[in-house]
Amino acid sequence: xxxxxxxxxxxxxxxxxxxxxxxxxxxxxxxxxxxxxxxxxxxxxxxxxxxxxxxxxxxxxxxxxxxxxxxxxxxxxxxxxxxxxxxxxxxxxxxxxxxxxxxxxxxxxxxxxxxxxxxxxxxxxxxxxxxxxxxxxxxxxxxxxxxxxxxxxxxxxxxxxxxxxxxxxxxxxxxxxxxxxxxxxxxxxxxxxxxxxxxxxxxxxxxxxxxxxxxxxxxxxxxxxxxxxxxxxxxxxxxxxxxxxxxxxxxxxxxxxxxxxxxxxxxxxxxxxxxxxxxxxxxxxxxxxxxxxxxxxxxxxxx
Numbered sequence: 001x002x003x004x005x006x007x008x009x010x011x012x013x014x015x016x017x018x019x020x021x022x023x024x025x026x027x028x029x030x031x032x033x034x035x036x037x038x039x040x041x042x043x044x045x046x047x048x049x050x051x052x053x054x055x056x057x058x059x060x061x062x063x064x065x066x067x068x069x070x071x072x073x074x075x076x077x078x079x080x081x082x083x084x085x086x087x088x089x090x091x092x093x094x095x096x097x098x099x100x101x102x103x104x105x106x107x108x109x110x111x112x113x114x115x116x117x118x119x120x121x122x123x124x125x126x127x128x129x130x131x132x133x134x135x136x137x138x139x140x141x142x143x144x145x146x147x148x149x150x151x152x153x154x155x156x157x158x159x160x161x162x163x164x165x166x167x168x169x170x171x172x173x174x175x176x177x178x179x180x181x182x183x184x185x186x187x188x189x190x191x192x193x194x195x196x197x198x199x200x201x202x203x204x205x206x207x208x209x210x211x212x213x214x215x216x217x218x219x220x221x222x223x224x225x226x227x228x229x230x231x232x233x234x235x236x237x238x239x240x241x242x243x244x245x246x247x248x249x250x251x252x253x254x255x256x257x258x259x260x261x262x263x264x265x266x267x268x269x270x271x272x273x274x275x276x277x278x279x280x281x282x283x284x285x286x287x288x289x290x291x292x293x294x295x296x297x298x299x300x301x302x303x
Contacts, residue, residue, distance in 0.1 A: 022054045023081040023265050025109075030060030031089025034115050034243060038295050040086050042248045043113065043257070045290055047084075050258040052271035056080075063089055074099070081265035082109030085116035091123065101125045105232030109264030111257070114242040117201065118163065129231045130238050132203035132224070134163020143203040148176055148213050148222040155205055162202030166217045168194050168243065168299055170285060173225060173252060177211045180228060181269040182237065182259045190280040193250035193287065194298045198240040199223040207231065212256075226256060228263065237264045246294045251278050251286035 027043055029036040040057060047053040061069035070093050077083055077100055092100070104110050105125075112130050120126040121136035132146045142162055144155035173192045175183045192214070199216035201223070207230045213222035229236040237260030242248045248257075258272040280286040 023052060023262065023271075024054050024056070024079065025082045025084060025261060025265065026075060026077070026080040027055060027057045027084045027086055028060070028075065029057065029086040031063050031087060032115055033088055033118070035245075035296060036086050038245050039242065039248060042245045042290065042293065043084060043086060043242075046248065046254045046257050046288075047261060049254070050272050052258065052262055060087065060089070060092075077103035077108060080108070082111060082261050084111040084113060084261065085119070086113050088115040088119045091120060097123060097125075104129055104234035104236070107233035109261070109266075110231075110234060110236045111261050111264050112236065112238045113257075114196075114198075114240060114247075117198075117238065117240065127203050128206065129229065129234075129236050130203065131205050131208040131227055131229050131236075132162075132201035134198060134201050136163075138162030138202050140202070143205050145200050145202050146205045146208070146210070146224055147199075147219070148210055148224065151176070153210055160200060160202075162200060163198065164200045164218055165196040165198050168196055168247075169217070170194050171197055171214045172282065173212050173214055173241075174222065175212050176222075177209055180209065180211050181263050181267075181273070182226065182228060182256060183211045184269075185273065185275055186255070187279065187282065189282045190252050191282060191285050192241060192252055192280070193247050193285045195241055195247035196243040197223065198225065201240070226260070228260075235264045235267060237261065244294075244296045244298070246296055246298045249288045249290060249293055250280065251276060251288055252280045254288055255279060 029040045044055045058075045117133040118135045140159045144157045209228045210224040212226035216223045225240040227238040259269045262272045278286045
């Protein structure tokens with residue numbers, strides 16, 4: 001009987017160990033010019049389905065809420081291995097901004113999703129974290145336009161607004177850095193689902209590695225869409241992909257988000273590095289089958 005109990009205890013510990021090893025991460029949402037209430041569940045599934053993460057969500061007060069509503073919103077960032085932003089809205093309270101800055105600077109992981117790089121044009125530290133962003137009044141005074149040409153990184157300081165995109169469409173993602181843990185082993189070129197292809201992003205553009213690009217229909221340049229940055233002791237993974245749920249329900253998006261989040265949290269991708277069999281090819285998008293989706297309908301191509 002004693003041996004049976006010991007065996008059961010050992011089995012219980014073995015089965016529960018993987019959960020203890022999962023990285024605890026936090027998604028921040030609540031305001032966005034995109035449908036965060038639809039996309040946050042997709043982000044949560046993308047991370048949890050890897051088996052590497054446990055995910056919690058912190059939702060800010062809605063836009064134009066009274067100041068009192070913000071007093072109760074103060075996430076404990078230090079409780080998490082990484083923070084994922086699905087937020088683009090009003091400035092966070094000063095105390096929250098200071099807490100977040102200290103968290104990333106002190107070694108925390110941060111993941112910026114799509115329109116999160118539109119946020120906080122006047123928050124200098126945030127713009128250092130993301131490297132480049134768009135809209136919100138960003139222009140040449142915000143920093144150079146970052147793009148890749150002939151395999152070389154260019155910082156264009158000419159005048160112009162920061163942030164642009166054409167009509168949504170499928171496009172080829174091309175890996176520029178094949179040695180980085182986030183992109184190591186991925187196909188050199190793969191087709192991404194219908195999305196906004198961000199271009200002319202501007203910012204400090206410091207401590208940034210461009211991991212992947214796509215050729216913009218507006219500029220003709222290889223615009224960065226996957227980036228890895230350092231900020232103090234922290235790591236930042238910045239993806240411009242993910243306009244809508246149909247953009248995120250792409251195996252390439254799932255895989256790079258999983259890898260990027262693990263890298264931001266730990267500096268490596270040991271738990272997420274296996275390449276899924278259904279990863280997209282250069283010729284074909286691979287759609288993740290998540291029950292109940294898509295809830296948004298991709299716009300039809302313009303004739």
